[in-house]
Amino acid sequence: MNGEAGGRASVSALRSTGAVRATPAAVIDVCHVEKVFITVRNERIHALHDISLSVGEREFVTIVGPSGCGKSTLLKTIAGLLRASAGSVWVAGTEVAAPRKDIGIVFQNPILLPWRTVMENVLLPAEVQGIPLAKARARARDLLAMVGLADFENKYPMELSGGMQQRAAISRALLSDPKILLMDEPFGALDAMTREQMNLDLQRIWRESGKTVVLITHSIPEAVFLGDRVIVMTPRPGRITRVVEVEIARPRSIEVMGEPPFGRLTSDIRKLLYGLGASKTMPAGGIA
Amino acid sequence: MTALDKAGLAPTPPLRERLQILMRTRPELVLAPVLLVVIIFVWEYGVVLFDVPNYILPPPSAVVVALWRGLDAGLFDRGGYWLHAWVTVAEVLLGFVIGSGVGLILGTVISQFRILDATLRIYLIAIQSLPKIALAPIIVLWFGFGLTSKVVIICLLTFFPLLVNSMAGFKAVDPERLELMRALGANPWQMFWKVRLPSAMPYIFAGLDMAAVFAVVGAVVGEFVGAQRGLGTLILSMNAQMDTAGTFSVFIVLALVGVVIHKVLRIVERRVLFWSGDGMRMIGS
Numbered sequence: 001m002n003g004e005a006g007g008r009a010s011v012s013a014l015r016s017t018g019a020v021r022a023t024p025a026a027v028i029d030v031c032h033v034e035k036v037f038i039t040v041r042n043e044r045i046h047a048l049h050d051i052s053l054s055v056g057e058r059e060f061v062t063i064v065g066p067s068g069c070g071k072s073t074l075l076k077t078i079a080g081l082l083r084a085s086a087g088s089v090w091v092a093g094t095e096v097a098a099p100r101k102d103i104g105i106v107f108q109n110p111i112l113l114p115w116r117t118v119m120e121n122v123l124l125p126a127e128v129q130g131i132p133l134a135k136a137r138a139r140a141r142d143l144l145a146m147v148g149l150a151d152f153e154n155k156y157p158m159e160l161s162g163g164m165q166q167r168a169a170i171s172r173a174l175l176s177d178p179k180i181l182l183m184d185e186p187f188g189a190l191d192a193m194t195r196e197q198m199n200l201d202l203q204r205i206w207r208e209s210g211k212t213v214v215l216i217t218h219s220i221p222e223a224v225f226l227g228d229r230v231i232v233m234t235p236r237p238g239r240i241t242r243v244v245e246v247e248i249a250r251p252r253s254i255e256v257m258g259e260p261p262f263g264r265l266t267s268d269i270r271k272l273l274y275g276l277g278a279s280k281t282m283p284a285g286g287i288a
Numbered sequence: 289m290t291a292l293d294k295a296g297l298a299p300t301p302p303l304r305e306r307l308q309i310l311m312r313t314r315p316e317l318v319l320a321p322v323l324l325v326v327i328i329f330v331w332e333y334g335v336v337l338f339d340v341p342n343y344i345l346p347p348p349s350a351v352v353v354a355l356w357r358g359l360d361a362g363l364f365d366r367g368g369y370w371l372h373a374w375v376t377v378a379e380v381l382l383g384f385v386i387g388s389g390v391g392l393i394l395g396t397v398i399s400q401f402r403i404l405d406a407t408l409r410i411y412l413i414a415i416q417s418l419p420k421i422a423l424a425p426i427i428v429l430w431f432g433f434g435l436t437s438k439v440v441i442i443c444l445l446t447f448f449p450l451l452v453n454s455m456a457g458f459k460a461v462d463p464e465r466l467e468l469m470r471a472l473g474a475n476p477w478q479m480f481w482k483v484r485l486p487s488a489m490p491y492i493f494a495g496l497d498m499a500a501v502f503a504v505v506g507a508v509v510g511e512f513v514g515a516q517r518g519l520g521t522l523i524l525s526m527n528a529q530m531d532t533a534g535t536f537s538v539f540i541v542l543a544l545v546g547v548v549i550h551k552v553l554r555i556v557e558r559r560v561l562f563w564s565g566d567g568m569r570m571i572g573s
Contacts, residue, residue: 107472111464114563115486128474
């Protein structure tokens with residue numbers, strides 16, 4: 001299942017960095033996924049090319065790449081919102097064909113419904129999925145407390161700052177207690193200070209909740225700060241160029257960003273993305 | 289010193305000071321009523337000064353007298369305003385509720401089926417821009433001088449704003465909200481009630497505001513064309529008698545009917561659309 005087909009350049013690159021590995025505890029398995037879109041003008045867009053990736057239980061994987069590299073498409077394919085043109089996606093041992101309850105998603109925008117209070121927004125998955133509301137409400141309270149919104153459950157989204165709205169969206173994604181949390185540039189719209197705080201909080205939430213997280217970002221520092229592994233993607237067609245292991249101890253504090261290992265990793269990834277790095281000499285890129 | 293004394297003696301500042309504060313903070317609250325008084329004053333004495341005949345332009349005082357005469361009559365008096373106002377209000381309410389209701393339901397149904405929407409859209413938008421009021425004589429011919437013909441005319445006028453606006457509203461639903469619902473595994477029914485309909489509400493209310501204005505216009509024109517009762521007929525007969533002051537006073541009653549309907553709509557709207565920014569609501573359209 002874990003990709004033996006070689007030959008193509010990108011696949012051999014993957015092998016050399018250990019992206020395709022047979023992890024017994026893999027929760028997400030992406031096998032040779034291709035995605036081709038046909039535009040209105042009948043042009044073919046090769047969004048994903050031979051993507052293989054497995055994510056272990058409780059792992060935090062970040063995906064970084066420039067716009068148009070297909071990272072959102074990949075996330076939506078894992079979520080079951082898009083069907084792969086070829087290849088397959090497996091989550092917890094079953095193939096993904098449609099959106100499922102064991103996957104929670106946080107989008108770039110919080111997408112809170114403005115006519116619902118914070119609590120009602122967090123309860124939306126329970127209403128849709130028929131989870132008993134009394135039980136869900138207690139859980140929603142716990143989640144809101146965990147993200148620091150305990151006193152805001154009766155507020156409306158427009159009364160909240162952008163960061164607080166995104167915290168509410170994270171609570172909503174966690175309500176049905178999914179195994180996996182998929183996050184599509186969740187902090188992209190926030191200012192730098194709020195973003196750093198959100199990164200710290202997300203790290204804590206991830207450790208407390210024991211979820212498997214896949215987070216997409218276009219910020220290299222964010223990817224390195226949060227990820228156990230950083231998947232580096234490049235466009236046309238969207239493919240995985242490199243997988244970088246981040247061997248910085250947890251919990252990581254903001255100070256970590258000023259230390260040499262962090263700087264090395266970010267500058268290496270930057271070189272990869274700008275096509276400057278000699279791909280064979282990646283000093284900090286860990287090999288599995 | 290004196291200011292201090294004043295403050296010590298009077299717990300509330302005197303009228304002059306309060307006016308000055310008001311002029312600084314909310315000048316429109318002073319200027320708008322002042323403007324009204326000035327206009328009425330100029331109108332009243334302008335008519336006298338330039339010796340304008342009453343049947344061309346009556347002074348406001350004559351309009352007020354006519355209004356009083358009309359309202360002072362018995363509830364069922366054919367010369368008084370109550371009976372006619374009641375007929376017109378009944379036409380407006382019936383036509384508005386039926387016409388906008390059917391428009392809303394049809395617009396909603398059409399929006400849920402892409403093929404239906406794509407096929408009908410061009411025709412509906414074409415009809416929307418037709419001057420449907422011009423059909424009033426034919427409708428009176430078909431449905432008679434009674435209540436029915438006015439209700440049909442109003443239905444015709446109020447149907448399209450709701451149809452077109454609800455279609456626009458459902459089309460404008462943020463695709464991100466729908467994707468969220470899809471990710472949660474929502475069925476089409478849940479998508480409709482929890483996201484599509486609430487999202488379309490600002491458009492639907494804009495349509496209702498428009499329809500309310502059209503409803504009053506439709507009633508009056510329908511009554512002009514052919515009716516035995518209603519404020520429109522009253523205006524026609526007063527005009528024939530050159531009772532211009534009376535005509536103006538009926539116009540005031542009609543305006544009040546319109547304002548009340550508009551206010552009621554606003555109150556409902558504020559409750560339903562409390563979450564929607566002020567910018568989304570159209571003023572008076």
